[in-house]
Each structure stands twice: as C-alpha cells, then as structure tokens.
Amino acid sequence: MTTEDFYWALIDLANGLMTGATLGGYYALISVGLALTFGVMKLVNLSHGDWLIVAAYLAVVILGLYPVSPFWVLLPLVPMMFVIGYVLQRGLLNRVSTFAVERRGLSPIMAMMLPLLITFGISTVLSQALQLVFSTNAQTIRNDYSFSAIALSQDLSISTLRLGFLVLAAVLIGALALFIQRTHIGRAIRATSDDAEIAALMGMRTAHVYGVASGLSLMFAAFAGFMIGMSRSFQPFDGPPYLLTAFGVVVIGGLGSLGGCFLGGIVLGITQVLAGTYFGPAAQQLAGYLLILLVLAARPQGLFKR
Amino acid sequence: MDLSNLSAIGAPPVTTNASKSAPWRIGALVLLAALVIVPLVVGTDSYIVHLLMTAFIFATLGHAWNLMAGYGGMLSVGQQVFIGIAGFSEAILIYYAAAPLVAVWIFAGLVPLAFAALLVAPMGIRWPLRRSWALVVFFCLVAGYEIAVTVKPELDIFGDNFTRRAFLLLFLFLGGLPLLRLRGAHFAIATWLIAESVATIFSGWPLAGAGGGMQVNADVDLLTLYYLALGLVAVVTLGIFLWMRSTFGLALMAVRDDEDAAASSGIDVMRIKMSIFLISAFVTGLAAGLYFMDAMIITPASGFSISWSSYVVFVVVAGGMGTVSGPLIGAIVFVVVDRILGQMSGQGQLVLGLMSIALMLLLPQGLAGLFGRSMRRRTHLIPFLRSPSISGEGQ
Numbered sequence: 001m002t003t004e005d006f007y008w009a010l011i012d013l014a015n016g017l018m019t020g021a022t023l024g025g026y027y028a029l030i031s032v033g034l035a036l037t038f039g040v041m042k043l044v045n046l047s048h049g050d051w052l053i054v055a056a057y058l059a060v061v062i063l064g065l066y067p068v069s070p071f072w073v074l075l076p077l078v079p080m081m082f083v084i085g086y087v088l089q090r091g092l093l094n095r096v097s098t099f100a101v102e103r104r105g106l107s108p109i110m111a112m113m114l115p116l117l118i119t120f121g122i123s124t125v126l127s128q129a130l131q132l133v134f135s136t137n138a139q140t141i142r143n144d145y146s147f148s149a150i151a152l153s154q155d156l157s158i159s160t161l162r163l164g165f166l167v168l169a170a171v172l173i174g175a176l177a178l179f180i181q182r183t184h185i186g187r188a189i190r191a192t193s194d195d196a197e198i199a200a201l202m203g204m205r206t207a208h209v210y211g212v213a214s215g216l217s218l219m220f221a222a223f224a225g226f227m228i229g230m231s232r233s234f235q236p237f238d239g240p241p242y243l244l245t246a247f248g249v250v251v252i253g254g255l256g257s258l259g260g261c262f263l264g265g266i267v268l269g270i271t272q273v274l275a276g277t278y279f280g281p282a283a284q285q286l287a288g289y290l291l292i293l294l295v296l297a298a299r300p301q302g303l304f305k306r
Numbered sequence: 307m308d309l310s311n312l313s314a315i316g317a318p319p320v321t322t323n324a325s326k327s328a329p330w331r332i333g334a335l336v337l338l339a340a341l342v343i344v345p346l347v348v349g350t351d352s353y354i355v356h357l358l359m360t361a362f363i364f365a366t367l368g369h370a371w372n373l374m375a376g377y378g379g380m381l382s383v384g385q386q387v388f389i390g391i392a393g394f395s396e397a398i399l400i401y402y403a404a405a406p407l408v409a410v411w412i413f414a415g416l417v418p419l420a421f422a423a424l425l426v427a428p429m430g431i432r433w434p435l436r437r438s439w440a441l442v443v444f445f446c447l448v449a450g451y452e453i454a455v456t457v458k459p460e461l462d463i464f465g466d467n468f469t470r471r472a473f474l475l476l477f478l479f480l481g482g483l484p485l486l487r488l489r490g491a492h493f494a495i496a497t498w499l500i501a502e503s504v505a506t507i508f509s510g511w512p513l514a515g516a517g518g519g520m521q522v523n524a525d526v527d528l529l530t531l532y533y534l535a536l537g538l539v540a541v542v543t544l545g546i547f548l549w550m551r552s553t554f555g556l557a558l559m560a561v562r563d564d565e566d567a568a569a570s571s572g573i574d575v576m577r578i579k580m581s582i583f584l585i586s587a588f589v590t591g592l593a594a595g596l597y598f599m600d601a602m603i604i605t606p607a608s609g610f611s612i613s614w615s616s617y618v619v620f621v622v623v624a625g626g627m628g629t630v631s632g633p634l635i636g637a638i639v640f641v642v643v644d645r646i647l648g649q650m651s652g653q654g655q656l657v658l659g660l661m662s663i664a665l666m667l668l669l670p671q672g673l674a675g676l677f678g679r680s681m682r683r684r685t686h687l688i689p690f691l692r693s694p695s696i697s698g699e700g701q
Contacts, residue, residue, distance in 0.1 A: 044491035046383070095667055106670060109379050109562055112490050113627075116381055117619060118666050124616040124659035132653060240612055244502060247495050280468055282510050289503045290479060296496050297483045 011155045012277055018158055020273035024266030025166030026231070030224045031246035031253075032173055032261050033217035038250060039257070040193040040213040041097065046119040049243030050126035051218055055081055055225025056234050057130060060139050070143045070230065078222045085218030086211040092118065093214065094207050099196065123239060130236035141229035165227050169262070172223060176216070177258050189213055241285070248292030252303050267303065268292070341536055350529045359528070359600065361641040362535035366593035367614075368621035368633030369542050370586040376628035377550060378582045379562030381490070383615045384497025385590055387504050388418035390609030392591035393598040394508060397520035407526055411534070414595025415588050422587030424477060425485050425500070426580045444481065448474045469511045476503055486579045489565070498612070505610035519605030522598045535596050539634075542589055547630045558582060559628075613655065617644070620662045626672025635673050 030052060037043045045051075058080065059073045066072075094100060096118050101111040145164070149157040180186040192199040192209045200206045228234055228242070245268070252267055253260025268288055275287030295303060345355045367385070374380045395417035399405050405413070455470070464470035480500065488496050509517040549555050560568040561575050569575045598604050617640065625636030643661065648654020669675060 044495070046494075092663075092667070104670075107563065110670060112379075113375065113381050114666055114670065116491055116494055117623060118663055120383060120616065120619060121659050121663040121666065124613075125656060125663065128653065128656035128659060132656065240498070241502070244495065244499055248499075251492075279471075282468055282506065283472065286472060286476070286503055286506045289499045289506075290476070293479070293483060293496060293499050293503075296488060296492055296499075297485070300488070300492060 013274075014156060016274045016277045017270060018156070019162070020270030021266050022158065022162035022166045023269030023273060024262065025169035026162065026227060027245060027249050027265030027269055028173060028262045029165065029169040029220065029227060030242055031249035031265065032169075032176065032258060033220040033224070034243075034246045035250045035253070035258060035261050036176075036213055036217045036220070040189055041093075041210055043093065043097075043115050044119070044247070045217070046116060046243060047123035047126060047239070048119075048217075048221065048246055049241065050123045050130075050239030051081075051221045052225040052228055052242050053130065053234055053236065053239045054126055055218075055222045056141070056229035057134060057139065058222075059141055059226050059229050063141065070141050070226075073141075074223070074226055077226060078219050081218040081222035081225075082215040085215035085221075088218070089211040089214035090207060092122075094210055097210070099206075123243075127236050127239055134236060136235055136237070138233040138235050139229070140233040141226070143230055145230070161231050165231070168223070168227075169265075172220070173258055173262060176220070180258075185209070185212055244292070245288065248288065248295070251292060251300065252295050254301065254303075264303070338536075338540060342533075345529055345532055350527075355528060355532050356600075357641050357645055359532045359535045359596075360645060361637045362532075362539040363593050363597050364617065364621050364640050365633045365637035366535070366539045366542050367590060367618050368625065368636055369539075369546055370589040370593070371618045372622045372627060372629075372633050373546060373582055373589075374586045376622060376632070377555070377558050377562060378579065379565075380486075380579065380582070381494045382497040382586075383494050383612070383619075384499075384501035385586075385618055386610050386612060386614035387497070387501035388422070388587045388590040389594040389597075389614050390501075390505065390508065390604075390606070391421055392418050392594035393522070393604040393609045394514050394520065396524075396595050396598055397522045397604055398514060400523055401520060407524060407530075410524060411592065411595050411599075414598075415592040418591030418594075419584060419588040422584050424481050425483070426583050427481055444478050448478060464511070464513065466510070466512050469507060469513075472507050473511075476507060486576060486583065498615075501610055501612075505606055508610065509606040515605070517606055519603060519608070522602050522604060524599040524602075526599055528600075531596055531600055535593075538592055538596070543630060543634065550630070554578070554581075616655070616659065616662075620658045622672075623662050624665055624672055626674030627670075629672070629674045632672050632674045639673070 033051075034045060034048045037045050037048075055077060059070075059077055062073050062076060063070060093115065096114040098111045101114055102108075106114075145161045148160045150160055150163065151157045180189055188199070188204050188209050189212065191202070192204060192206050192213075196206050199209070249261055249264040249268055251264070253262070253264030268291060271291050272284045272288045276284035279287075341358065344358065345352070348354045367389075371382065371385055374382055392414040396410055396414040399410050399413050451474070452471070464473060483496075485493070485496060485500075508514055511517075514520060550558070557568065557573045558578050560571070560573060561578050565575055598609075601608075621636035621640050622633055623636070624639045625632030625634065640658070643657055644654035647657065665672065
C-alpha cells in the first residue's frame with residue numbers, strides 16, 4: 001500500500017464518519033416523536049413514518065400558496081401538526097389506550113394489539129390518501145442549500161444542510177428535554193408516564209396530557225418532515241422505511257430516552273454510511289436494518305443502558 | 307364468572323360441543339358442496355369464479371395470520387416476506403426448471419417453510435453453546451464457499467457478488483436471531499424489518515429479474531386454480547377448527563393470554579410458538595403460490611409489499627380475531643370492498659384502511675362477534691375478547 005492509497009483510505013473513513021455523524025442528527029429528529037409517544041404512552045405509533053411524509057407534503061403545499069423562503073414554512077406547519085396530533089390522540093388513540101381497552105372489558109392481549117393495528121391502519125390510510133391527492137410523483141422542497149457544502153480541507157467536506165440539521169436537532173431535543181423538566185405540563189407528562197392511574201387519581205387530566213404528548217410528537221414530525229423535504233425527494237409510500245429507521249434509533253438509544261435518540265441516530269448513521277462506502281449503495285439500507293434487528297434481539301433495552 | 311368456559315378448560319375439549327354443533331357441520335358441508343358446483347352453474351371462465359378464488363386465497367392468508375396473531379398473540383406485519391419468497395421461488399422453478407404444476411405449488415409452500423425454520427431455528431436448540439457452534443460451522447461454510455467462488459467463478463449460483471454475500475450473510479444472521487423471544491411491538495417491527503431486508507436483496511438479484519420482476523407462466527386454467535384454492539381453504543379451516551380444540555390449541559391460547567403463567571404451568575412455550583410460526587409460513591406460501599399463478603407476474607415491489615399485511619389485517623380484523631369463521635367472513639368482505647367497490651372508485655385500499663380502523667374502534671370482535679354470544683361460545687373455547695376477571699362484574 002502506497003502512501004497515497006493510505007491517504008485515500010483515511011479520507012474515505014473520515015468522510016464516512018463525518019457524514020454518518022451528521023446523518024445522526026437527521027435520524028434523531030425523525031425518531032424523537034416516536035420516542036416521546038413510546039416513553040409516555042407506551043404506544044408504538046406505526047404511522048409515525050407516514051406523518052413525516054404528510055408534514056413534508058403540507059410544507060410543499062404551503063410553499064406553493066405562499067412562495068417565501070422555505071424556513072418560514074415551519075411557522076404555520078409546526079402548530080398545525082401539533083393540533084393534528086392532539087386531535088388524533090383525543091379523538092382516536094385515547095379510545096384504544098390500555099385504560100380504555102380495560103374499561104371496555106377486553107383482554108390484555110387486545111390492549112397490546114389494538115393500538116398497533118389502529119396505527120397500522122392509519123399508516124395505510126395516510127399513504128393512500130396522499131397518493132389520491134398528490135399522485136406518486138416524487139416531490140421535494142426547493143431550496144438553495146441542498147448542494148452546498150463546507151470544505152474542511154481539499155478532499156474533506158460536509159453538507160451545509162446536514163450540519164444545520166444536526167445543530168437544529170440538538171437545539172430542539174434540548175428544548176424538549178427542558179420543557180419536560182421545567183414546565184407544569186412537562187411535569188404532568190412525566191408523572192403520567194410513570195403511573196397514569198396514580199396521576200389520574202391526583203387530579204391530572206390524563207387524556208389531555210396524552211393529547212399534548214401526541215401533539216409534541218407530531219410537532220417533531222413536522223420538523224423532521226420539513227428536513228426530509230429539504231434534503232431529498234419523497235413519495236406517498238416513503239413512510240414505512242422512516243418508521244423502521246426511527247424505531248431502530250429509539251431501540252438503539254434505549255426506549256423512550258431523548259438523549260438516547262441522539263446517540264442511537266449517530267450510531268445508525270455511521271453504520272449505514274460506512275456500509276455504503278465499503279460495500280456499495282445497496283448495502284446501506286440493509287446494514288441499517290441488520291443493526292436494528294441485532295439490537296432488538298441482543299439488547300432490547302438499548303446499547304447504552306446497563 | 308362464566309362457568310361454561312371453566313368446564314371447557316377441564317373437560318376433554320374435542321367432545322364438548324359435539325352434539326350441539328351438528329347443524330353447523332351440515333351447514334358447512336352444504337356450503338362446500340355449493341362452492342364445488344358454482345363454476346358449473348355460472349360458467350368456468352366467469353368473473354364470479356375469479357372473485358371466489360380470490361376470496362379463498364385471502365381467507366387462507368387470513369387463517370395463517372390469525373393463527374399467529376389471533377390464537378398465538380404474535381402480531382406480525384411481515385407476512386409479505388413469505389408471500390414474496392413463495393412467489394419468487396415459484397417463478398424461479400418454472401423459469402429455470404419447467405417443473406409440473408403440483409411440484410411448483412408444493413415448492414411455493416416449502417421454501418417459505420424453510421425460511422421460517424431458519425428464523426425459528428435458534429429456539430429449537432436449548433443450549434447457547436451449541437447454538438454458537440452451529441453459527442461458527444455455518445460461517446466457515448460461507449467463508450469456504452466465498453473462497454471457492456474466487457477460484458472457480460462458475461460455482462457462483464447467485465450470479466452477482468453483492469447478492470451472494472448479502473444473501474448468505476443475511477441468512478446466517480437471521481439463523482442466529484432469536485425472533486420468537488420478542489413480544490408485542492418488538493416482534494411486529496422485527497418481522498417488518500426482516501421482510502424489508504429480504505426485499506432489498508431480491509430487488510437487486512440478477513437471477514430473479516434484477517428488480518424488474520419475473521413472469522410466472524404456470525400454464526394452468528382458472529378452474530384448476532379455483533378447486534385448488536377451495537381445497538386449500540377447506541383443509542386449512544377444518545385443520546384449524548380441530549387443532550384449536552386439541553390440547554395444543556388450549557396451550558397456544560394459554561401462551562397468548564399469559565406467556566409466563568403458561569410456561570410456569572409446564573407448557574413448552576417455544577415449541578408451541580415455533581409450530582405456529584412454521585405452519586403459518588407454510589400455509590401463507592401455498593396461498594401465495596396460487597395467487598401468483600393467477601397473477602402471472604411478480605416484482606419485488608408487488609411480492610414484498612406492506613399492502614399484503616394491511617390486506618391480511620383487514621381480513622382478520624373485519625371477520626374477528628381468534629375465531630375460525632373470522633377470516634372466511636373477512637375475506638368475503640375484502641373481495642366485495644376491494645375488488646368490486648374498489649374497482650369502481652379506484653380507492654380500494656383507502657376504503658379498506660378506513661373500514662379496518664372503524665371496525666377496530668366499534669366492533670373489536672369483528673363481524674363474527676355480531677352473530678351473538680351463543681355462536682361465539684362455540685367458535686372459541688377460551689374467550690379471546692372478554693377479560694375473565696371482570697366479565698362477571700356487570701360492566
């Protein structure tokens with residue numbers, strides 16, 4: 001091996017690690033909503049991926065109506081998704097929570113299955129509805145940043161957008177953690193997630209608390225969907241891969257932990273990018289899935305928990 | 307407390323309702339006879355025959371999923387992996403070997419069965435040490451094959467370096483994965499991930515059309531397919547009806563309702579789950595084999611589509627989870643909604659999704675639950691939907 005070969009191998013590795021790490025921020029933002037619903041309501045929302053795509057389409061629609069700079073779209077989009085999440089939880093998902101299922105006299109196994117089946121149904125409905133409205137053409141949020149990169153040295157560079165999203169993810173997840181730690185409703189969310197029955201006895205409106213948690217979850221889906229739309233193209237049926245990735249990140253990071261999402265995202269991102277670098281682009285997705293399966297099987301409590 | 311159910315647990319279950327269910331048996335025989343002569347009445351190439359065949363296939367798929375989810379408590383959203391594998395193995399056998407129809411059909415069931423066996427294999431071996439030895443042996447075999455291929459390229463039956471490596475390593479990996487230990491959402495997501503991983507390989511495999519799909523030229527007429535599908539659904543329905551009344555069925559439902567309690571009363575939980583998983587894969591493969599002989603074409607996108615899972619979920623949820631009649635009723639509703647209404651509006655799947663959400667909210671017992679309590683008691687011995695602890699408190 002000559003010095004030059006060695007140099008290029010090193011550059012490949014450095015690029016892979018850097019791209020993977022920035023991809024980690026992107027994955028963290030995709031999965032934080034799922035982690036929240038899982039942590040608070042023990043609900044695995046199988047339609048999470050499709051809500052990201054819904055948010056991306058909404059962003060395209062809003063920008064089509066008001067052609068402003070793309071970042072302004074977050075201003076209406078984020079509250080909109082919060083409201084959708086709140087209404088969805090109060091109107092639909094609260095009816096199949098563990099409580100509600102018990103109250104209806106159904107068996108515990110139904111309490112496990114009904115939420116999964118319902119959210120799976122929502123996933124089908126969302127993707128089909130998107131296809132009905134927008135057809136299957138790939139869409140994207142047009143912007144000037146997609147191809148710009150910051151050059152670190154002659155052969156090393158980093159995508160501006162990805163770096164921006166890494167920072168955005170860190171800020172947003174930090175803000176969410178502060179919100180849950182410091183505010184009144186945040187304390188209510190923590191109390192309900194610890195023991196919903198006792199929280200209800202203490203006078204908390206658990207239905208409302210669940211609604212807020214679900215709203216926050218979809219609020220983060222709005223950020224993530226916007227980010228997906230900015231950095232790549234999307235189609236109505238793109239939801240499931242994002243759900244699988246998000247679930248993987250949540251599992252790797254330790255179920256329901258917000259900081260874990262960040263670490264999990266970075267681990268998954270680096271694995272995928274390195275697999276893509278060394279075994280070709282087809283291996284990228286596969287390596288991610290295999291890592292998730294491995295963690296599910298071997299360490300279902302997460303890589304970073306003892 | 308419901309005393310009839312208690313006695314059902316204690317007594318030898320096969321004989322409990324033997325005399326009472328006589329009208330049902332006669333009804334089932336009459337229905338079967340009617341379905342046998344339908345093609346002779348309406349004409350052998352009629353659209354009705356095709357619709358009925360589709361209903362039989364989806365009822366069988368529903369039975370296979372219901373066996374796992376409804377009776378076993380294992381919620382899978384990855385049945386499409388068996389469907390895709392069945393379709394592709396069928397297409398490959400026809401294209402490369404020109405095998406006769408029955409051989410092709412059985413093969414379409416056996417390959418998913420083998421794949422399922424691979425997925426549950428680690429659970430059959432109790433001692434972790436031996437399991438790791440098996441993995442080491444397999445890994446050495448894979449490595450040896452890799453070396454052999456570099457020396458003599460014609461030994462490579464996969465036709466592509468990446469596919470070969472990904473294929474063998476994925477299968478090696480899945481062989482070591484203790485899939486059945488996962489529960490609830492983890493199991494669901496794991497099955498989905500497995501389906502997606504296998505689909506990734508098939509979508510780049512030159513031998514299987516390199517993502518463009520393959521033709522399934524089975525050279526079979528609709529009437530044969532109709533009778534094969536009818537026979538399959540009849541045998542599977544009868545099999546499940548009898549099986550769920552045996553000690554095995556009771557043990558299975560005990561595992562579903564409380565895995566730890568079942569294990570501590572001496573039920574071999576892993577053996578039960580393994581058998582259910584294998585049977586489900588085999589039946590799914592046979593049904594999918596018939597489907598693709600009729601569809602005549604398979605692509606990775608159609609074979610491994612997540613839509614399969616949403617169809618099957620609809621079939622079972624609409625009919626009634628954990629009941630024998632559920633998938634049959636659900637399949638009829640499915641054909642009416644998806645194939646008849648759906649073709650008029652072009653939005654079959656959207657309607658199916660909305661209907662399944664509504665049904666789960668309003669009628670979690672499914673349509674089979676509508677026929678009243680007396681029938682429910684006959685169709686499942688241990689009540690699936692009523693929680694026994696509070697059913698007597700007047701709630």
